[in-house]
Each structure stands twice: as structure tokens, then as C-alpha cells.
Amino acid sequence: MTTEHAPASGRPTLEQVARVAGVSRATVSRVVNGEATVDPRLRELVEQAVTATRYVPNRAARSLVTGRTDSVALVVSEPDTADAAVPAAGALADPVFGRTVTGLLREFGPRGVQLPVHHAADEASRERLLAHLGQGHADGVVLLSSGPADPLAERLARGPLPLVLAGRQAGALPASYVALDQRAGGALAAVHLLERGCTRPAVVAGPPSGPGADPAHRERCDGFRGVAAERGAAEPPVAVAAADTPAAGADAARRLLAADPLTDALFATTDLLALGALAALRDAGRRVPADVAVVGFGDDAAVGAEPGLTTVRRPVEEMAAETARLLLRQIDQRGQRAPSVIFPPTLTVRATA
Amino acid sequence: MTTEHAPASGRPTLEQVARVAGVSRATVSRVVNGEATVDPRLRELVEQAVTATRYVPNRAARSLVTGRTDSVALVVSEPDTADAAVPAAGALADPVFGRTVTGLLREFGPRGVQLPVHHAADEASRERLLAHLGQGHADGVVLLSSGPADPLAERLARGPLPLVLAGRQAGALPASYVALDQRAGGALAAVHLLERGCTRPAVVAGPPSGPGADPAHRERCDGFRGVAAERGAAEPPVAVAAADTPAAGADAARRLLAADPLTDALFATTDLLALGALAALRDAGRRVPADVAVVGFGDDAAVGAEPGLTTVRRPVEEMAAETARLLLRQIDQRGQRAPSVIFPPTLTVRATA
């Protein structure tokens, strides 16, 4: 008398597979989880039953007993945007976010690791997130942080969950990270410009505070100036833009040109700034790259430039893939911290330099 | 003799909260789930115990018994990119993806609904995804589809899971959607240009096939021409760009200017195309907007223009939030299809028109 009280959802369970294969649940479980200690003949039987019933393990049940979730939280954190001048945009609208997701999914997807996204933009969402993660709803965390001093980074780093910081160094925090060699990027730009024959380069640097602020601006700038000094070029003057926008970049470029009309190369620490510089050069009647060569940084806004902007490209997808691998390793090794990795950027040469 | 066999993970369970509050698990469960039938005094007690123990429900356990997952899959689908000319970019790098996530999270976050992201770009990932979703790992699906004829859309629509198409109409598919009124966007641009005094407008339209192809180009174009005809303006000539890139936009604009040197307004069905048109106008020595006014579409690349690009803005975040609400309603109503919604765009006036 098979009572068969239908489990509401018509999906097959271990029990059913076991019945079909004529073995116990335990054996089916072993086969499904690839354990070695199982008779080849039984294994064969079970595998047939699995495909016959189209069985797929129930994540919730598995998670309940193993304590693992097979999911990694992608947390996009940004400083309270309430006071900032950037209203709608936000870190999620940055192509870097999408490219990061692409890279992460490349590793996680095939392994069946879920990637729930979280956005922490204010106190409330931060607390909710922390509580959520604290409950063990993810096996690890990828933190995509826009600010250097992120309160969330610290709290997550002190927490028990494996954590990898994406695109930003950990500083004093006990966490591994995957970051870009910003200095090397600046150096790349300098070498290219100098080898091109430029002798009076200048730098449009992003703001040290306010919208678009980022310590990376300074590192890129330092890398650029380091090479210039090393190669005996004139010490490149630096104009700091008020914000990371084309308008501010144009303004900074104008100041640079006014201070030294013979400037023949401009390195902007951001593509957006470079776009503004391009506009300023146009207005000033300078030809690009004949009179002034321009190199940007990021390869984000570069797609919008006509003619194409020569720029320093960050291997965001590859970095994200490495982030995923690092995190997976940490999860496997039960919290044992993985080494951090720094990626070198590359130069994408287009029309402006 | 409290045996207290530590549950490995030190997280509080219903049981512990119940002990602290001096009630039964059932009562705690009721309070946590907001059931009305519970004595206010007990409720108070339980709530205190919950905060004291920092209790957060265990999703896996809950999911196991309810059959729900409290998570919605965000599926980003794009046609096989293998042959396409766009290598690294992809739909995820588009700011629209991030803005959509922002809007979805606005609704899902506070309700504790997870948002795992999936990327379906080839046959393998599509099948894996379908199997995954078929197993009931999500309560519903938001499909962000780049192509009009998406094989995934059809299969999901026929499946049992609640589905909402984001940013694209369903066509013949049995699914609800949230889309933009593309025609109205074109009309908006036309009205603005005409009221500005322009009399010889022209259109740079995106490609009907190939990279950046999208039926929306035509709708925007139709909306624009409809208003022009209605208001007795000259029939606007249309140049179709070879791709959705600034270079192709510049090329199309040049053709338009050559055909009619008196052209005094340009509407591009994409911001990227508009950027190219701007460059072409510059090269041709036309002042913008004095000689030729320019309006773009999307407000994506607009951030990269200097001076600012006047453009048609899509309320992507709001649309995504509505998508979330629609889906939630469908999930609550056990598959009962929700009505679709079409959003009107707005005009963002900057410097070019």
C-alpha cells in the first residue's frame, strides 16, 4: 500500500531515486556526492535512476545539514551618498560592477555557486546586511568597495566569513584582496608618451576628496611622475580636478595649458577627465595627438570618445575571476587566508596618443 | 542536566529564543512571521528575546518546509556573443544592468528577498540555468534580455516560474513586462527640437542588425518622425548607422550633412551615436547647438560628453522597481499573471539642444 502522499512540489527526492534504484537513501547520497566507497554496480544503478527521475539535489535540505550554502555574497558598498553630489549614478551603474560580475560568474557559474548581490549604501542596509551574513546565509563575501575607508570592510574583515576585497587593497585590514597596480598604470602611460617623443607632459589628476575621490588617483599620478623623473623628462605639472567629470577635467586641462602653452602630452587619471581634457584642447585649437597627445585611465568612458581614446586598461574580468578563485580556496580551507594578488594594467592604444 | 550539545555554528535558533522568552518555538515563529494571533505581552517578550539573541531566521530551514526560497533570479541574457564584434563588453557592462540591479534591490532588499545573478550567454549556460531554475531554486525570474528574439525568454515563459521581462515587451510570449515607451521618447526629442525653432531635423538611427541592433531604434525614429509630420516640419531624412558606436554615428551624421547642408537638428537614437554626431559636427565646423542642435537617447554615455548632451532619459531604476513589485505580486498570487507596464521617458536638457 504505497501511500504516496505527494510532496506538493513534484520534484523527485533522494527517497524516490532510492526506491527506483532499489537501494537506500544513503547510497544514493553517496553516489550523488561522488564518494569513492560504493560498489560500481550499485553506482551504475543509481546513476540510471538519477537520470530517469531527473533528480537534482535540494539545496535547502543540503544546506540545512551541511551548514554550507553554495553561495557567495557580492556586496557593493559605497559611502553614504546622501550628501554626495552624485544622485542617481552610484557604484552599481559603473561598468566596473558589471564587468566584475562577469568575471565572478565565470568561476562561480560552472561550480553551481550562487551570487546574490547586495547594495550597502546607508546605515540601515549595512546593518541588515551584516545581520544577514552573520546568520550564515553565504559561504563567503566579495566586497566591491568604492571608498578607501569603508566601515563595512572593517566589520566584515573582523567577522568569521571568508572575505576578499575586489579592486582595492586591504590596508591594515586582515583580508586578502585583488587589486590593480595603479602606479604601473601611470608608468605605462608615461613610457608611451615619452617614447612617442613628448617632452613636456602634464597630469590631470582626480580629486583627493569629494565626488570621484580615490587614493588611486595619486598612485597613478606618482607612477607617471616616477617614470618621467627616471627618464629625465621635465617634472610634469599636476592639476587637480574638482571632481571626476569631463567638465572638471576640461577645467584642469585649461589651467595646465595656460601655465605652460608648450605642453605636448596630457595624462588624465580617469577616462572621464581625459574626455574633458580632449574638449578643452579642441576649444583651444590644439590638434590631438599632433600637438598634444592624451592618455586616459580605465577604458570605461573610452568607448564614448571619437576619435578613440588611448587609455590604460584594467583587466577587471580577470581580476574578478581571480577574486572568485581566492575566495573559493579560502572557503575550502576553512578561513585560512589566501594570498593577495596585484594585477598589472595594459595600455590600449587608440587615436589620441 | 542541560546537555547543550553545541550546534557547531554558534548562531541562535528558534529554540534558543524560545527559551530566553520563556515560550514555545511555535510562538516565536508566529511573532517572527508577523502573525496576528499572539498576545501583545508575549509578543513583546519574544521581540526582546529576538534582539537579545540577535536571532535571524535560517533561510535553508525555512525554505525546506515552506517550499519558497525568498530569492529571485536575475537573468541577464544575451545572444551568443561568439560571433558578435563586441568582445569584452557584453550586457553586464552596460550601465543599464547596474541601474536595474539598483532598482530591483530597492524593493527586494527591505523584504529580505535575495537577488542571485545569472548570465546566459551560450547554450551551455542556458541549459545549466534552466535546470537550476527548474529545480525550484528561485521563486521567480527577472529576465533582462538584450535581443528581441531570445530563446531563453520563450522557454522561461512556458515554464512554471513567475516571470517578468525587464525593459522589453513580451511580443507573443505569455509573460508580463516592464518596458519603455520608445516612440514617446522620439516624440519628446522632436517636440523639443521643433519648439527650439529647428526646421530641418534629421535622424541618426541605430542598426537594424549587427552590433547594437535593437527594434527600439526604429520605434524611437518613428516617434520622432511622427511628431515632425504632425507639426508640418520637413520630413526628416534618416541615416542608419552601421553599428551602435560613435564612429558609426559620426559617419551617419556626415552623410546627413552632405545630403542637406542646411540640417539644423540631429536626433540620434542612442547616446553613443550622438557622441559621434557631435564629433562630426565639430569637424565640419558647425557650432552646437547654434548651427545644429543635437539630442541623444539613453542618458548613458551622456555623462561623457563635454559640453553636456541633451538626451532622452529612461527611468531605469523606477522601471526595475516596478518590475520587482510586479514579480512579487505574481509570486504571491501563485502565478496569476500581472499586468504589464510601459514607462514614459523624460527629456534631460543639457547643452547640445
Add this chain to the structure above:
DNA sequence: TTGTAGGCGTTATCAA
């Protein structure tokens, strides 16, 4: 209104 008890699908611990 509250508590008791059974079961969701899986893994893990034992015996056999």
C-alpha cells in the same frame, strides 16, 4: 491564544 509534535530532503554517524 498557546504548545506539542511531525515532517520537509539531505548528510552523517553508526552498526551490520
Add this chain to the structure above:
DNA sequence: TTGATAACGCCTACAA
């Protein structure tokens, strides 16, 4: 090597 059997944390009749 295999099979019972006991959790895992929660919800939900059902009984009180």
C-alpha cells in the same frame, strides 16, 4: 560497502 537512524532549523496542523 551498505543501510538504519538521528539530526539540521523551521513551519504548521492539531490539540489543549
